[in-house]
Amino acid sequence: MAEQRELILKLGQKITDRIGHTVTVDDPEYWGLAGVVTDEMAEVALSMKVRVPATAEEISKKCGKSLERTEELLKEMSVIGLIEYNWENAKHEKQYILPMFVPGCAEFMVMNTKQVEEHPEIADFFEQMARLPLEKVTPMVPPGGAGIGMHVIPVEKAIPTEQKSASVEHISHWLKKYQDKYAVGQCSCRTQQRVRGEGTGDIEGELCIGVGDMADYLVETNRGRYITYDEVMEILERAEKNGYVHQITNIDGQNKIFAICNCAVGVCNALRTSQLFNTPNMSRSAYRASVNPQDCVACGRCVEVCPAGAAKLGQKLCTKDGGKIEYPKHELPDNTKWGPEKWDKNYRDNIRINCYDTGTAPCKTACPAHVPVQGYVKMAAQGRYMDALKLIKHENPFPAVCGAICNRRCEDACTRGTIDQSVAIDEIKKFIAEQEINSANRFVPKVENHEGKEFTEKMAIIGAGPSGMSAAYYLREKGYPVTIFEKEQRAGGMLMNGIPSFRLEKSVIEAEIDVLRQMGIEFKFGVEVGKDVTIQQLREQGYKAFYVAIGAQGGRKTGVPGEDAEGVVTGVEFLRKANISEDAHALSGDTVVIGGGNVAIDVSRMALRSGSTKVSQYCLESRDIMPAAADEVEEAEEEGITIGCGWGPKEILTENGKVKAVVFKKCLSVFDEEHRFNPQYDENDTITVECENVILSIGQSIEWGGLLEGSKVELNRNNTAVADAVTLQTGEEDIFVGGDVYTGPRFAIDAIAAGKEASVSMHRFVHKGHSLTLSRDRRQFIELDKDNIKVETFDNAKRQVPGKKSGVSKDTFRDLRSTFTEEQIKTEAARCLGCGASVVDPNKCIGCGLCTVQCEFDAIHLNRELPECSNMWKSEDKMKAVLPYALKRKIKITFSGNKKK
Template sequence: MSIATVDPELCNGCRLCLDTCPTDCFRLDTLVAERAEQPPCQVACPAGVDMRRYLYMVREGMIDEAIGVLQDCLPLASVTGRICPHPCETACARNDVDDAVNINSLERFVGDRWIAEKPAVARIVYTAKVAVVGAGPAGLACAYHLARMGYPVTVFDSMPEAGGMLKYGVPDFRLPRAVLTAQIDYFKAMGVQFRLNTPIGGAGTSLDDLAAQYQAVFIAVGAARSRKIDVAGKDLDGVLWGLEFLRDVNSDKPVSAAGKKVVVIGGGNVAMDAALTVNRLGASRVQMVCLESDDKMPAYAEEKRQALEEGVVIDPSWGPKRIVGRNGKVIGIELVRCVGTTDAAGRFAPTFDEGETKFVEADLVILSIGQEADLSFLPNSVRVTAARTIQVDALTLQTSRPGIFAGGDIASGSATVVEAIGAGKRAAISIDRHIKAQDLRAGRDVKPKRVMKPPKERIPHIPRQQTQSIAVAERSCNFAEVKCGFSDDTSRLEAQRCMTCGSRAIIAYPEDCQMCIFCERDCPTNAIYVSPDKKEVPLMAWR
């Protein structure tokens, strides 16, 4: 006789039976296809990553299988494991027990193992060719998924190296160059073709040319230039723009900042990256100035903490009034107190108290107040919104011109890397359907069902394995990666904290059951029933 049943309606996947069974009779079903439920972390992820499955596999030491899960949905895991704002952790049900699972570091661990592998060349199944314009995260993700489907894909980009903002906008201390290069080399080895130094539009190849040569086109050029403001003094020597400054540094162009007093205008992530970068270039003082109050700054809290650790001064609720110069060079900036950033309808509309101003000395001013896309290459057949983004169908990402799709920042406005990756996958699905003359929308507007009762009862409190960083003293004047990765042991320890919300225990080896009834006795939801012939074994019998 052995275990009789595990009631799938009562079981919440808490894993207590797996952890306590002395003969290892149980396994966990992390798919539970018949219930069509997703854990809170997966629902929160713009790329729809199945954390429940791959974290369980990490826990079991099945790293190749964990890689297989990420290969289906997250082609840039080694990147997002470093720079994603991880909304999955905010949604993690473990927050109601102790602390969220450190999904971000586990993602990096699996992603780094993945790109160390040699990929199989994607088998070309179809003759229909696809062009991707833009080698940033959305374009790379779309190309990857299409290549896996069997399409010949060519990625066009105006820059000399692939990666888009990942290459030219994110500093090495957040995303090491070697990691991004390895990721892109993986795509190349799969068979994705890249045509770099090839801008679309102008005197070169036009979008109409691509549409004539390829069966589908995906536009993913991002928002790669700084939004300009008309502030007095903006043309002085010593005034730089955020994205262009970061592009120059990441392109190894000489940027003089040593010993200079620097003011960075802006409170977003690009401004933070600019401040931390110029600090590493030897600036004597770096001061950030933003319109928002301290608690409303749009930059990620993690980056803000890092900036403060490294000595960056953050001055909230101030705006630039004019940049002051002498003999054509910057000597400082006059600021005005900002008393509000939005109007009654919530629209961006900053207001200032002109009676409160101050002057800050500066040798260098970096303006980083947003970014925008260059739409000059678009033909009239591709419509543009009032917000200067490409108009797309929200579900399929098809533009006003059939066969041309768009995603990432150029369609959504400023978004995260993982949102761009999710858009790339959605575009790949649409392109596949378009080429096959299938309905682009069928079955795609169903919202996932969220696990409503994740396990909480009897879940032991286990300390979170925190992501370590190199010492502040070791970050000065170099671009070494700040965050440290997890070891094999640390990864397995942290993966054990995942509650695998919505999973179901299954009886994998009933013949090994000794009917000790620990599982039935300890199950917090009374989901397990052992044979009527059960006989409880004293608790110490297995110790």
């Protein structure tokens, strides 16, 4: 056991924030200092008064050391972070201050990045000293913080001009006060949590602004650099865009601050007071946010950025009895006994809960990517097509693709469908996307990280399908260099090679892929990872993380006799060849397609266009449970394709090695009582269908090749990869998987959603010390109860139907479906019931104003409801504010308790 150092123990006791606590060697006040503070430094510090400025000459006299030695020690102590500077005095001479731990030396010590890397215990020291002193006192702190810690200052443009406000509530007030004395440095909280392994994806960088004395301190101790007013404004605006909360120091009274921080919710110790302890008085501004439900479209942007979990999605429709949903308000300590049982120890995850238990808009809930449907529908009605496109691309980079092929789960869930017909959501999205495709000016997202720069960590995407390209889009948007490796000679994956042009024109796909190119994403075609290059070789080339999204590019066979005959191919193989060449004479004679899904329908329609005299399709399922979309089945039948339901292949008859016919047997049931795939047949009830071609479209398989050789990635029985359901990380920590290789064959929108989630994980992974799950938005939404809503008025217009281009569909490979006219867009958009809306809990709101910055509909505003929160006290006077409030609170609690008795 190390020898107890009395001077360090005394120093820890002197500057502790814990009232009435006796410091021991087991406390952070001791071991946090012991590793970096020498006894000689402690002697100097002990000669100083806490938070009282003194010159080197004055300190020299008190500590009994020479001026020269005192100045040397003061410089070392400043670099370490034990003391800070002050120039604000009549003579404008350099003075030194011994601060308390927080705000003070604990965070200054962490801001010395090299030091905290060498002494990681300092990170724990800061974490504990930012928490322990507050555990008992926090509930007794009045609005405004009473000179304890930090204080939220709202986004200035969010402060309503018609409302009276105090100068201290405006960032511009403080910037003008300190004129050109600004510096920027690293955020101590971000560093602390990263070193502790609890980073939440909010990366360190030049984010926190020192003003006045602190600016000089940051520069002279190599913690930061001087910046201009314009640079300050750029940092503040970028912080708002990234969802960082502005906070100012709150320990020097009304007339002085030393920092403006841009705080990340998952790591900030100051914001933790309103989240862990559930005591927002400690940090909230004078403002609260409120939503105008009539203008809100439940896009969820305010929910995503809310640092206190105050904004959540709910509904705006009344219940059947005519009542409005009553949303719970968070309990506050104002007149209630408060202790650890009231804390929210899982606050970092709980603030990421998106939705109230009573639910929200079904369209957003049902969409795998949770695209803000109500939002873009309203923007389309207003003619704001580019704004609508940006809103969609926040969740889905390929709206034109999805407008053509999406399986429309949003429409299936649409509340309007309980009245007559659901809103034609997909057609509206298709119209919006087409405006960009036909425009010379495309929406290309700005590529930059949280510092306005680019990251250097190279990301590798394996597979240029919708999932891989989605991951690439969002990683590049964050500022990463991204390369997509694709074994084919073009991007698009199954979008290009598996979906016929009459459903999705190749020009549409190319237009949206071109945006990725403009963003700077690199494509390497004709490169099969595992064959032409290995993942290990890519690691050696500097790639830090990998997203494997190669899709299910192989076809499956039935296992019946004769399927190896000439003339039998899988649907995947057939579509790939047909999409590459679109040869109208690729087939001759009659064709039988086996399968009942959407891909099988595509195969049948493509076979007809490829020269087949007649196309017949057979599937196990009855018509009512056939997996293909009803409208696609109807389109196939309109083209003359016959569909036989309830039949499974028994044998493929051949003659001279070529297909002659298919024998089908009657399928009695497809699933067993537990709904597992277990078809039962009547072997004696058969039909024989003559044909020259058989195309098997009964499913897809994953072809890994040598991609995973030498890795720790495990596979399931169905050949999909084993990965974490939230992070998509495999047994090989730098390999992530998504799309069909993880879920099995699904739809493009599922793959797109997985790509975005993978980008979140990869971003966190490449910055060591960041948790892949902590404070992560789990994207869990709940559908409102459509059986308990009252819709009193609504637009009576019928669902709009898009027109068709001239031509006979079965004779062309082109897509003859038209989009809505602008008049139809307005009519259809008006049919939306607007059933979802955001709701703000006023007891949790801290008045930062970030929600107002993100809202595109002017639906959420700040109101100055708590002017007392603008009071700023000196730290040494805090008890003058705390004691009267604590007494009033105690009386309230006693009175409330007696009343209950």
